[in-house]
Amino acid sequence: xxxxxxEQLSVQLQQGLRGCYLFCGNDPLLxxxxxxxxxxxxxxxxxxxxxxxxxxxHTEWENIFTLCQARSLFACRQILLLIFPDSxxxxxxxxxxxxxxxxxxxxxxxxxRANKLTKAxxxxxxxxxxxxNAVFVSCQTPDQTQLPRxxxxxxxxxxxxxxxxxxxxxxxxxxxNLLALSQMLQKLSLLxxxxxxxxxxxxxxxxxxxxxxxxxxxxxxLTGVSGRxxxxxxxxxxxxxxxxxxxxxxxxxxxxxxxLKRNMEQVPxxxxxxxxxxxxxxxxxxxxxxxxxxxxxxxxxxxxxxxIEIELKHDYGQSIWSRLETLxxxxxxxxxxxxxxxxx
Numbered sequence: 001x002x003x004x005x006x007e008q009l010s011v012q013l014q015q016g017l018r019g020c021y022l023f024c025g026n027d028p029l030l031x032x033x034x035x036x037x038x039x040x041x042x043x044x045x046x047x048x049x050x051x052x053x054x055x056x057x058h059t060e061w062e063n064i065f066t067l068c069q070a071r072s073l074f075a076c077r078q079i080l081l082l083i084f085p086d087s088x089x090x091x092x093x094x095x096x097x098x099x100x101x102x103x104x105x106x107x108x109x110x111x112x113r114a115n116k117l118t119k120a121x122x123x124x125x126x127x128x129x130x131x132x133n134a135v136f137v138s139c140q141t142p143d144q145t146q147l148p149r150x151x152x153x154x155x156x157x158x159x160x161x162x163x164x165x166x167x168x169x170x171x172x173x174x175x176x177n178l179l180a181l182s183q184m185l186q187k188l189s190l191l192x193x194x195x196x197x198x199x200x201x202x203x204x205x206x207x208x209x210x211x212x213x214x215x216x217x218x219x220x221x222l223t224g225v226s227g228r229x230x231x232x233x234x235x236x237x238x239x240x241x242x243x244x245x246x247x248x249x250x251x252x253x254x255x256x257x258x259x260l261k262r263n264m265e266q267v268p269x270x271x272x273x274x275x276x277x278x279x280x281x282x283x284x285x286x287x288x289x290x291x292x293x294x295x296x297x298x299x300x301x302x303x304x305x306x307x308i309e310i311e312l313k314h315d316y317g318q319s320i321w322s323r324l325e326t327l328x329x330x331x332x333x334x335x336x337x338x339x340x341x342x343x344x
Contacts, residue, residue: 025139
């Protein structure tokens with residue numbers, strides 16, 4: 001199966017329309033734009049009918065199969081979009097998809113949309129059956145490292161020439177919010193029709209509408225970038241994210257760090273990662289944190305986390321944002337007063 005990003009779709013489509021496109025990710029803008037790009041191309045090739053079905057326990061699969069079998073000399077070419085449930089496919093759905101793959105033909109363009117696919121699903125019979133003539137389009141919101149590439153590609157497609165210094169500012173203000181970022185680039189292109197955007201132009205226009213989850217905060221903590229950590233924490237507080245969720249997100253990784261740190265001198269880190277089932281895409285960031293933080297710092301953070309949880313048990317309604325700020329400072333390497341460093 002071909003794998004690509006949404007901005008690469010146009011080039012692929014010039015090489016020919018495939019029989020199936022699988023959109024996988026959570027970004028509304030990327031999902032919608034990818035679908036629209038393929039639909040417009042397909043319509044020019046005679047795919048004039050469009051059916052969209054959300055899969056659930058009540059899906060009438062026989063109707064879908066009948067749709068695929070209804071071929072005649074005068075039948076229209078059809079686009080069929082199947083939207084997977086957020087919870088993933090059931091065993092029955094997977095079985096029905098296998099049956100569906102056997103019914104596909106050149107007059108049916110199959111589009112599949114899923115928030116994510118597990119490794120098991122990518123090894124499933126239906127996935128393998130589609131792989132020979134399918135394209136996997138990653139529609140995951142670009143993270144901090146990928147966003148500059150996305151902005152550069154977007155700007156080039158819009159014939160915009162953005163100062164290199166302005167791109168980090170756009171990343172800072174719009175991370176996690178591609179729709180708002182796309183709208184801002186469109187606004188800038190209208191205000192500056194010559195396409196030349198300086199840092200000053202961008203500074204005058206941008207708004208801080210970045211959208212973060214507690215997992216962004218966790219990754220910032222592990223990398224130790226204090227400014228980014230502080231920014232994310234402030235945004236989460238402004239958006240009224242329940243602070244207890246941040247504690248629940250941090251706790252397992254912090255306890256894992258403590259275990260790894262205690263054992264990494266006796267056991268190779270790669271073996272510890274395997275033993276504790278640390279996913280491959282998390283190993284670099286965990287290694288970075290282990291190299292940066294001392295055993296004492298990790299112990300202090302665990303102690304402070306336990307203190308915060310005890311305080312919440314006594315008074316669940318109290319604000320713990322200031323304590324989360326202190327915890328963030330500690331994990332980013334800041335020196336704290338003695339009152340915070342008394343580990344029992």
